[in-house]
Amino acid sequence: xxxxxxxxxxxxxxxxxxxxxxxDWFILCGADCWFLLHILLLQKLxxxxxxxxxxxxxxSAKHHQPKWVRFWIKPTLALVLKNSAAVFAISxxxxxxxxxxxxxxxxxxxxxxxNAPVAPVILPSGNKSTxxxxxxxxxxxxxLSALKDLYEEICEFNANSNGMPPWILEVLSYCPPExxxxxxxxxxxxxxxxxxxxxxxxxxxxxxxxxFLPYSFSESERALVTTSFSCKILEYFTSxxxxxxxxxxxxSIPRYFIKENLPVCTTSRNELRQALHQLxxxxxxxxxxxYYSAWRKHFSPEAFKxxxxxx
Numbered sequence: 144x145x146x147x148x149x150x151x152x153x154x155x156x157x158x159x160x161x162x163x164x165x166x167d168w169f170i171l172c173g174a175d176c177w178f179l180l181h182i183l184l185l186q187k188l189x190x191x192x193x194x195x196x197x198x199x200x201x202x203s204a205k206h207h208q209p210k211w212v213r214f215w216i217k218p219t220l221a222l223v224l225k226n227s228a229a230v231f232a233i234s235x236x237x238x239x240x241x242x243x244x245x246x247x248x249x250x251x252x253x254x255x256x257x258n259a260p261v262a263p264v265i266l267p268s269g270n271k272s273t274x275x276x277x278x279x280x281x282x283x284x285x286x287l288s289a290l291k292d293l294y295e296e297i298c299e300f301n302a303n304s305n306g307m308p309p310w311i312l313e314v315l316s317y318c319p320p321e322x323x324x325x326x327x328x329x330x331x332x333x334x335x336x337x338x339x340x341x342x343x344x345x346x347x348x349x350x351x352x353x354x355f356l357p358y359s360f361s362e363s364e365r366a367l368v369t370t371s372f373s374c375k376i377l378e379y380f381t382s383x384x385x386x387x388x389x390x391x392x393x394x395s396i397p398r399y400f401i402k403e404n405l406p407v408c409t410t411s412r413n414e415l416r417q418a419l420h421q422l423x424x425x426x427x428x429x430x431x432x433x434y435y436s437a438w439r440k441h442f443s444p445e446a447f448k449x450x451x452x453x454x
Contacts, residue, residue: 167191167228169451174203176212179219186226193229195252196237202366206284221245231451234395237370254372255447260380260434274423275313275334276387277351279344280375282318285364289357289389290314291326292412294333300419301332310419313351315344348382353407353422358390358397368394377442380434385425389415403437406430 170182172194179200185192200220204213224230224247231252232238241247276297278290294312301309313334314323320335327333339347348354356375358368372395379386385407390397392410400408406425409415440446 167193169193169195171195171197172200174198174200174207176200176204176208176216176219179216179223182223183219183226186223191228192223192226193231194223194227195231195233196241196249197233197254197372199237199240199366199370202364202370232370234370234372234399236393236395236398237372240366240370250450250453252450253441253446254374254377255444256377256380256438256442257444258377258381259438259443260383260431262383262431272308273311274308274352275311275347275350276353276355276422277313277315277348277384278355278357279315279348279378280317280373282314282316282320282322284361285359285367285371286357287322287326288359288361290323290355292415293355293357293389294327296412296416296419297332298328299416310352312355313347315339315347345382348379348384351382351384352426353385353387354379354382356386356388356396358394360391365391365393371395372399380438380442383431383434385422385430386434387415387418387422403433405433405437 168185168190170185170192172178172182182192182194201213201216204216208216224241224245230241230247230249232241232249233252233254235251238249238251241249276293278286280286282290290312297310297312309332311332311334313336314320315336317338320337323335324330336347354375356373356379358373368390376386376396386405388397388400388408390410392398392401397408397410399405401410406428407418407422407430409418
């Protein structure tokens with residue numbers, strides 16, 4: 144990574160044909176701590192930078208970087224924030240974090256999506272013998288414990304269903320399944336698919352009784368779940384299926400769902416258990432109108448443009 148920074152430095156300093164040197168730069172900044180050095184270099188050259196933070200870099204680095212790297216992240220980030228013309232953050236929790244840790248006044252900038260939550264073009268499956276809850280994405284420390292909780296509640300529900308259609312946890316991931324399988328008592332109520340084509344993934348989400356959006360309750364991951372804002376919400380909105388959120392009330396998406404009064408938000412194991420008994424009624428409610436209103440207000444391209452140009 145240090146070599147990449149050096150190459151970028153040589154290119155930006157010696158290039159004679161970069162018309163954007165005279166313009167403001169809007170920079171998306173993820174979890175790569177080395178990217179901070181790229182931004183710092185641009186600032187040292189007098190380029191006006193507007194940065195959009197989508198990951199809390201320090202918290203992410205503790206899983207991926209050695210101590211000597213983690214040592215310089217915070218002071219470097221502080222300098223980048225100080226030198227930025229504007230700072231945007233992906234969640235309201237991230238805005239609060241930047242104010243608390245760096246005395247930085249950031250603005251919440253929700254992720255944009257062109258696809259509004261509207262009635263699905265794909266009709267729900269006619270197969271009522273099971274009811275599926277779909278999870279998409281990676282199998283990592285932010286999601287595994289919550290997936291385990293949901294599966295255990297599904298097992299308990301199905302064992303005492305009194306003739307009601309059983310629940311199935313359907314996982315659509317790009318990761319090997321072993322990290323999840325090792326946590327579960329069995330796989331009787333689990334369907335796992337790896338690297339499905341996009342259209343089939345959309346079909347399965349649209350036909351699901353709900354889409355699952357979890358966050359870790361672990362105190363060690365508090366900074367990450369407070370600041371991160373899962374892109375899953377936009378894919379789930381597009382599917383037009385109800386979203387089952389599960390995580391602590393300080394996590395960014397539970398906090399957002401509570402603030403906007405969006406269904407279905409659960410912040411404890413007991414609430415998750417109750418939700419399995421209530422999800423069927425959500426499909427016949429006005430949940431989709433609420434999702435559409437939230438999308439238009441915060442996640443539509445128009446909302447994104449208004450937020451950026453308000454600074």
